[in-house]
Each structure stands twice: as C-alpha cells, then as structure tokens.
Amino acid sequence: MIVTKLEGLTKGKVKVYIDGEYHFLLYLEDIRVYKLQEDEPISEKVYTEIIENTVLRRAKQKAMAILKYMDRTEQELRQKLKQADYTETIIESAIDYVKKFHYLDDERYAMNYIRFKKNTKSKRQLQTELSQKGIRKEYIELAFEEEYDDEELAIQKAVAKKTTDIDSLSQEEKMKLASSLYRKGFKMDLIQKYTKIYN
Structure with a gap:
C-alpha cells in the first residue's frame, strides 16, 4: 500500500x-x-x-x-x-x-416523536416526517399503534393556535385556515367540522 x-x-x-x-x-x-x-x-x-x-x-x-x-x-x-x-x-x-448500547434506536425514536408531536400534527404529516428521517415503515406503523390516539385533539389544537373563536372569522379566513390544515395532512371531514367552512 x-x-x-x-x-x-x-x-x-x-x-x-x-x-x-x-x-x-x-x-x-x-x-x-x-x-x-x-x-x-x-x-x-x-x-x-x-x-x-x-x-x-x-x-x-x-x-x-x-x-x-x-x-x-x-x-x-x-x-x-x-x-x-x-x-x-x-x-x-x-x-x-x-x-x-441502545443509544441509537429508530423504533424508540418513532415512538417518542409521535408521542410528543401527535397533539399538534396530523397523522399524514408525522408519517411523512418520520419517513424523511429514514425510519422503516414497520417502526412507524408500530409507533402509531402504540402512541397515536386520533386526530381530533391535534386539529383542535391547530385551530386554537390560530383563533379562539372560529365563528368570528370571515368565510375567507376560514377557507385560509382550512387550506393550511389540509396542507398539514388533516382529513377533510375534520377540517370542515372544526373550521365550520360550510356553516
């Protein structure tokens, strides 16, 4: 050599x-x-x-x-x-x-990630972020089974960040909020329910 x-x-x-x-x-x-x-x-x-x-x-x-x-x-x-x-x-x-020494553990990482972010992000958004971080699909699925409850709380918190009174928003403002929630991966039926866009 x-x-x-x-x-x-x-x-x-x-x-x-x-x-x-x-x-x-x-x-x-x-x-x-x-x-x-x-x-x-x-x-x-x-x-x-x-x-x-x-x-x-x-x-x-x-x-x-x-x-x-x-x-x-x-x-x-x-x-x-x-x-x-x-x-x-x-x-x-x-x-x-x-x-x-278990200092590196993708399964644990996925569990913690979902546990700490599930109340502010949609399921789709969390899936995308974990995939981009290189977490294997089976670890993501397992973490969702263990840690994710439902999206209702997450969307409620996301809406509360923008407004304390949804009824006070104009239709245009509601549509803007609905669009941002949709981009974050929330389901349309939940978006309609909590932004009241068609009320």
Missing part, C-alpha cells in the same frame, strides 16, 4: 489517500506520529493501528457526542458522520457500536 496523497484541510486536518483512494482523516500530529509521507509505503500493521486506535475510536466518540445532546435516527447519524469525512466502513462500525 502506498500513501498517494496527503490533502491538507483547515484546522490541521489531513485527508489520507492510499493507492489513489481516500481512506481516512487524520490530524497533522497523527501524520507525524505514524510517519506518513506521500509516495511512501504504509505497512498493514500501521494501517490497522490507525484504523482501530485512531479513526474508529474517534468515529465512536463522535457518534456518542452527536447522540448525547439529541436523539437521532440512524439515517441522521450516518449523514453527520459522513459530513465528518468518515468512510462507509468506519460509519458502519461506529453505528454498530452505539446500537449495541
């Missing part, structure tokens, strides 16, 4: 290319410690040591730090690690590591 390129980035970071392919990100200090130089060979032993003792360890720490402040979906964590210039293999290992 030959170190074909050491690409310097900001903040003392260096992208290391081996045999023409990007392999990992190190700091200038690491480059010195491992004595890496362009157009020079890198032994299997040193390569393994860099991966296991430096790159993978940092990827695990990064994953833990990301999850420490906010629950994330697997897809979101992958994106964050990718942005930090980790390769797919390293990302996979870091994700397996946090999953082992």
Whole structure:
C-alpha cells in the first residue's frame, strides 16, 4: 500500500489517500506520529493501528457526542458522520457500536416523536416526517399503534393556535385556515367540522 496523497484541510486536518483512494482523516500530529509521507509505503500493521486506535475510536466518540445532546435516527447519524469525512466502513462500525448500547434506536425514536408531536400534527404529516428521517415503515406503523390516539385533539389544537373563536372569522379566513390544515395532512371531514367552512 502506498500513501498517494496527503490533502491538507483547515484546522490541521489531513485527508489520507492510499493507492489513489481516500481512506481516512487524520490530524497533522497523527501524520507525524505514524510517519506518513506521500509516495511512501504504509505497512498493514500501521494501517490497522490507525484504523482501530485512531479513526474508529474517534468515529465512536463522535457518534456518542452527536447522540448525547439529541436523539437521532440512524439515517441522521450516518449523514453527520459522513459530513465528518468518515468512510462507509468506519460509519458502519461506529453505528454498530452505539446500537449495541441502545443509544441509537429508530423504533424508540418513532415512538417518542409521535408521542410528543401527535397533539399538534396530523397523522399524514408525522408519517411523512418520520419517513424523511429514514425510519422503516414497520417502526412507524408500530409507533402509531402504540402512541397515536386520533386526530381530533391535534386539529383542535391547530385551530386554537390560530383563533379562539372560529365563528368570528370571515368565510375567507376560514377557507385560509382550512387550506393550511389540509396542507398539514388533516382529513377533510375534520377540517370542515372544526373550521365550520360550510356553516
């Protein structure tokens, strides 16, 4: 294996290319410690040591730090690690590591998401948002079974945010409110009931 390129980035970071392919990100200090130089060979032993003792360890720490402040979906964590210039293999290992300790759990994420947002959002809106976050369909369905009651409370709260007296709104204002509720995914029969658009 030959170190074909050491690409310097900001903040003392260096992208290391081996045999023409990007392999990992190190700091200038690491480059010195491992004595890496362009157009020079890198032994299997040193390569393994860099991966296991430096790159993978940092990827695990990064994953833990990301999850420490906010629950994330697997897809979101992958994106964050990718942005930090980790390769797919390293990302996979870091994700397996946090999953082992249940720090990453898409099923739990879906349950919590629906529990905390069900009173302000329609079922369709919640489904769309969870799908965009990469949550599997079966986890979404299970979470709805466990956590979602009905849309009546959610639409009541959505209407209450806009007005305390629906009867005081003009027909045009009611239609505007109905349109915004429809865009949020609420069912038309509930929209008609709570906006009184055809009364």
